[in-house]
Amino acid sequence: MGFGGTSFRTAIIAIPLAALVLLAPAAQVQGRAEPAQALPTDGTQAATTGTAGIDQLQQKSLAGKAIEKVKEVAKSAGDILSRVPCRSPKGDGKSMGSLPHVAAKLVAGKPVLIVAFGSSSTQGFGSTSPEFTYPNRLAAQLRRQYPGVDITVVNRGKGGEDAPEMMKRLQTEVIDVKPDMVIWQVGTNAVLRNLDPAETAKLVEEGVASIQAAGADLVLVDPQYSPAVNAKGENASRMVQLLGKVAELRHAGFFPRFEVMRDWHEKQSIPFDSFVVADGLHMNDWGYACFAQLLGDDIIKSVGQIKLGVAVPPNVQAYRPM
Incomplete structure (x- = not known):
């Protein structure tokens, strides 16, 4: 039930757990360190760069959708008690x-x-x-x-x-x-x-x-x-x-x-x-x-x-x- 790392949890502490699960894949993709590679010397460089650019756009798109879903879930969670006040x-x-x-x-x-x-x-x-x-x-x-x-x-x-x-x-x-x-x-x-x-x-x-x-x-x-x-x-x-x-x-x-x-x-x-x-x-x-x-x-x-x-x-x- 716990969140992931401490810094991640602190940054989005009010977001429900299930929403964090939705966000995790995009966060992991963005934060992964790739090993350094030598650039090709022939004409494959442009094709490789183009493919990488498409991948980056797709990753950003997935991340954006996940963030929007997080916001949507968080808002609905916050709205619950605004419908009827929760009084002691x-x-x-x-x-x-x-x-x-x-x-x-x-x-x-x-x-x-x-x-x-x-x-x-x-x-x-x-x-x-x-x-x-x-x-x-x-x-x-x-x-x-x-x-x-x-x-x-x-x-x-x-x-x-x-x-x-x-x-x-x-x-x-x-x-x-x-x-x-x-x-x-x-x-x-x-x-x-x-x-x-x-x-x-x-x-x-x-x-x-x-x-x-x-x-x-x-x-x-x-x-x-x-x-x-x-x-x-x-x-x-x-x-x-x-x-x-x-x-x-x-x-x-x-x-x-x-x-x-x-x-x-x-x-x-x-x-x-x-x-x-x-x-x-x-x-x-x-x-x-x-x-x-x-x-x-x-x-x-x-x-x-x-x-x-x-x-x-x-x-x-x-x-x-x-």
């Missing part, structure tokens, strides 16, 4: 405060690896392009904030899964890559499949303990507030409550996505179709963008606290914005 929920918001490891590395300018672990809303179902998934939006935001740091966000989302399936791949796909931080989105499919919330919470607590034992910071993300989840009202409410309790007991970060999205709909009067796709479950580009923005804001707040030497007591380390 009102209330006594607290910083996550439980991200000392990743915050210390960002302050020191050391490389940071974040794993986004979850199901389809981590994978990005409902987004119109890979750069609009929440992990890619979060990566872009953090890179803008810390342009001198090598920041990588790895997407380990797999649609349809919940805690039982995720626990089977936790070691190999998350812990073994030695992340500095894990963002674990869980619980939605358990609600939709009528799994016992208490059993799900027990598995999640085991997973949280394993992640923390490996030395990574952790943020839990609960189910989304959407028509399909709300139809399972009792199960959804219980799941949200138990996941918050796990975060509190384990002194882990907690992003209450359910309450944040409820605030969008009930307090900010944003209709569901402005942040949820037609299936009534998955977020759209705006939903992912605002989710990533608010999550990124809280990571940045945590870094700010480390810079100021603020020690956050364990009993307030679970994030509560409402």
